[in-house]
Structures are given as C-alpha cells and as structure tokens.
Amino acid sequence: MRRYSAFAIAKEAFRDHTGWARAWGNPEPKRKYDVIIIGAGGHGLATAYYLGKNHGVRNVAILEKGWLGGGNTGRNTTIIRSNYLQDPSAAIYEKARALYEDLSQDLNYNVMFSPRGVMMLAQTEHEIRGYKRTAHANALQGVATEYIGPERVKQLCPIIEVRGPRYPVLGALWQPRGGTARHDAVAWGYARKCSEMGMDVIQKCEVTGIRQVDGKVQGVTTTRGEIDCDKLGIVVAGHSGHVADMAGFRLPVESVALQALVSEPIKPCMDVVVMANTVHGYMSQSDKGEMVIGGGADGFNNFTQRGSFHHIEETVRALIETFPMISRLKMLRQWGGIVDMTGDRSPIISKTPLENCFINCGWGTGGFKAIPGSGWATAELIAKGEPGPLAAEFGLDRFREGRFIDESVAAGVAH
Numbered sequence: 001m002r003r004y005s006a007f008a009i010a011k012e013a014f015r016d017h018t019g020w021a022r023a024w025g026n027p028e029p030k031r032k033y034d035v036i037i038i039g040a041g042g043h044g045l046a047t048a049y050y051l052g053k054n055h056g057v058r059n060v061a062i063l064e065k066g067w068l069g070g071g072n073t074g075r076n077t078t079i080i081r082s083n084y085l086q087d088p089s090a091a092i093y094e095k096a097r098a099l100y101e102d103l104s105q106d107l108n109y110n111v112m113f114s115p116r117g118v119m120m121l122a123q124t125e126h127e128i129r130g131y132k133r134t135a136h137a138n139a140l141q142g143v144a145t146e147y148i149g150p151e152r153v154k155q156l157c158p159i160i161e162v163r164g165p166r167y168p169v170l171g172a173l174w175q176p177r178g179g180t181a182r183h184d185a186v187a188w189g190y191a192r193k194c195s196e197m198g199m200d201v202i203q204k205c206e207v208t209g210i211r212q213v214d215g216k217v218q219g220v221t222t223t224r225g226e227i228d229c230d231k232l233g234i235v236v237a238g239h240s241g242h243v244a245d246m247a248g249f250r251l252p253v254e255s256v257a258l259q260a261l262v263s264e265p266i267k268p269c270m271d272v273v274v275m276a277n278t279v280h281g282y283m284s285q286s287d288k289g290e291m292v293i294g295g296g297a298d299g300f301n302n303f304t305q306r307g308s309f310h311h312i313e314e315t316v317r318a319l320i321e322t323f324p325m326i327s328r329l330k331m332l333r334q335w336g337g338i339v340d341m342t343g344d345r346s347p348i349i350s351k352t353p354l355e356n357c358f359i360n361c362g363w364g365t366g367g368f369k370a371i372p373g374s375g376w377a378t379a380e381l382i383a384k385g386e387p388g389p390l391a392a393e394f395g396l397d398r399f400r401e402g403r404f405i406d407e408s409v410a411a412g413v414a415h
C-alpha cells in the first residue's frame with residue numbers, strides 16, 4: 001500500500017486526489033482462517049495488527065457486525081493515561097501509552113496523539129491521600145506522575161474555579177504525558193495496516209454462533225455464512241456476555257450504557273484534560289473547539305446505545321461548580337456506548353473454557369487508552385496459547401481465586 005507522506009499529498013493535490021487507493025478492502029469471507037477476531041473495535045483491530053507484526057500470523061479475519069470503530073471505540077472521550085494504582089494495570093496501560101507516542105509513525109496514519117497532560121482533581125481529603133498514594137506507586141512503577149497543589153492546577157488550567165463553595169480543588173494527580181488521540185483514526189489506522197498485511201477486515205458480518213467439536217473451537221456462524229478457524233478471539237466489549245454465551249461459558253461482566261456529550265465549539269480555553277471524580281465529571285477541549293464532557297455510567301444494566309436528557313443535566317450540573325464558564329455553553333450532541341464492567345474494574349485477557357478460544361473484554365469505561373497495549377498482549381496470548389507478562393494477571397481464573405486487581409478508584413468515573 002502506498003505510504004502517506006507530505007510528498008504524496010502534494011503530488012495528489014496536483015491531480016485532484018484521484019490517485020489514492022482504498023485504505024482497506026471490502027473482501028468476501030474465505031472458507032477458513034488461522035485466526036478469527038470477532039469485533040473490529042480498537043482492541044480487535046490492534047490484536048490483529050500485532051498478531052501480524054509481532055508474530056507473523058497474517059491469515060486473519062476481523063469480523064464486525066456494524067462498521068469498524070462503530071462501537072465504543074468511536075464513541076469514547078479519548079482520554080489516555082496510565083496513572084493506575086496496581087502494578088499489572090500500570091504495566092499494561094503504560095505500555096499502551098508508550099506505544100501511542102509513536103503510533104502515527106508505526107501505522108503511517110495520523111492518530112493525532114496529543115500528550116497535553118491529564119489531571120485528576122482531589123476535592124476531598126480522602127482523594128488527596130488516594131492520589132498521593134497513586135503518585136508514590138507510579139514512581140515505583142516507572143510511570144511519570146506527580147501530585148500538585150491548587151496553585152499549579154490553576155496555572156495549568158485557568159478556567160477551573162479552585163475555591164468552589166462545596167468542593168474546592170485541594171490538589172491533583174498530574175500526568176504530563178497523558179492526553180488524547182483521535183478515536184476513529186486509531187481504528188482506521190490499524191484497519192489499514194491489517195488490510196496491507198493481507199488480513200480481511202469484514203464489516204456487516206455478525207457472528208451468530210460459535211461452532212465447536214470436542215471442546216475445541218471449529219469456527220463461527222455468521223450472517224454471511226459459516227467460517228472455520230484454528231483460533232478465535234472474542235473482542236466485543238459490551239457484547240461480551242452474549243458472545244461468550246454462544247461459546248458456552250459465562251463471564252463476570254455487566255453491560256451498561258456510558259454517556260458523553262459535546263458543547264458548541266468555542267475559542268481555545270483549555271489545553272489539558274481534567275477529571276473531577278468527586279463531582280463526577282470530566283472535560284477536555286477538542287481540536288474543533290468543542291468541550292468534550294463525560295460523566296458516569298448508568299446505574300442499571302442495559303444495551304441502549306443512546307444518551308438521555310437527565311444525564312446531560314446531572315453531568316453539567318456537577319461540573320459547573322468546578323468550571324463555572326460552562327453554564328453559558330450550549331450543548332450540541334450526546335451519545336452512549338455499551339461498556340463491559342468487571343467487579344474489580346480491571347480487564348480480562350484470557351484463555352476460556354473452550355480450547356483455542358480467547359477473550360479480551362472488561363475494559364469498562366476506560367479501554368480506549370489501552371488499545372495498543374491490549375492488542376499487543378492479546379496477540380501474544382493468541383499466538384502462543386499462553387499469556388505473556390502483560391496479560392498474565394488478567395486471566396478469568398482471578399475471579400475464581402479471589403485474586404482481584406482492584407482499580408475501582410482509578411476507573412470509577414475517570415476514563
């Protein structure tokens with residue numbers, strides 16, 4: 001496939017951009033693949049990409065019931081950080097953050113990674129203690145974060161009211177190399193590379209059944225016929241429970257809608273990402289100028305990929321104390337995505353009771369940031385049949401053994 005470069009763009013400009021090839025194909029499914037990945041979100045596509053790049057496995061199909069990136073990957077608020085408390089989490093999220101640093105070069109696709117800095121506000125004494133503890137843990141894990149005081153918060157983000165009447169800002173956990181990336185571009189960049197390696201990215205192809213013989217995966221039944229495979233990866237986020245059911249096992253995962261909204265575009269006023277867990281909201285400014293605002297997940301299980309009015313009100317009401325200027329903003333759009341929550345708020349990257357069937361899920365409200373690291377780890381698991389160091393602690397067996405990786409603070413509201 002032709003490389004994207006300044007020279008290529010200049011050349012195409014002289015011929016009305018008629019020389020570009022399609023970024024990925026529109027293939028018919030083959031009868032059989034070495035590996036099938038169900039779900040063309042960021043995690044599924046990244047898994048396929050690192051299977052090809054790191055392990056030379058290229059006879060791969062990625063099956064998507066809708067359009068690629070149309071699940072949570074294209075619906076999230078794009079926060080990237082790795083300031084988690086527990087060692088296994090810090091390791092995989094930091095691997096992902098580090099891969100994001102030069103993902104655009106690696107994929108030859110501009111994913112617009114913007115390491116503008118992420119701060120998590122401490123607005124109670126309890127949060128001060130929690131974030132100082134996380135900063136110490138991060139120092140030991142080699143993750144660059146620091147605990148900062150309210151003056152520095154105000155300096156980094158002047159639109160914050162640090163002396164709020166109910167919850168003044170007492171400090172923050174600051175990760176200077178956290179930030180954002182363009183969500184669709186991450187999916188598109190991986191899809192283009194997968195296609196370039198000869199893999200089939202097949203959209204509008206829903207998996208409706210998983211076929212097995214003697215406890216071993218044989219293939220899948222889809223809306224476009226039966227397809228065989230030697231190995232199967234289930235990477236379907238909020239639909240993990242459904243698809244696991246097709247394979248004959250149950251997951252310790254709940255599915256709920258998580259919502260977000262954006263305002264009308266305004267002049268640049270905020271060049272960091274701010275999360276306020278006590279008041280339950282977070283905000284950043286997109287390159288277009290919209291304020292990107294997210295809140296908490298629905299308090300009940302559901303599969304409704306839509307936003308609701310009461311959520312706008314609750315989220316904006318909560319944030320106004322910390323960001324009084326948003327009281328004058330008009331809100332433009334809202335939406336929802338179905339996230340897959342585990343009890344310890346940590347992901348699952350695991351073998352399953354069905355031989356040669358692997359699962360990646362449970363990223364809940366915060367899996368966008370993990371996409372490159374998760375794909376790296378899941379590809380290793382599928383290629384070798386055993387988890388490598390990044391995935392070792394995230395197996396399904398931890399729920400049976402009570403070996404939880406408790407990230408409920410790091411992943412509560414914050415993404």
Ligand SMILES: Cc1cc2nc3c(=O)[nH]c(=O)nc-3n(C[C@H](O)[C@H](O)[C@H](O)COP(=O)(O)OP(=O)(O)OC[C@H]3O[C@@H](n4cnc5c(N)ncnc54)[C@H](O)[C@@H]3O)c2cc1C
Nearest residue numbers: 039041042043065071072073076077079207337367368369
């Ligand atoms: C509103 C919102 C805000 C968020 N904000 C952040 C954030 O700021 N930072 C962050 O790190 N994370 C955030 N997240 C979480 C993040 O979006 C997800 O964890 C991540 O995108 C999950 O990626 P995925 O590839 O696993 O899933 P998805 O992108 O959902 O991909 C799964 C795909 O599987 C497909 N599929 C399902 N069933 C089938 C089937 N039977 N056959 C074929 N295909 C199937 C779906 O159509 C879907 O495209 C947010 C999520 C939401 C909803």
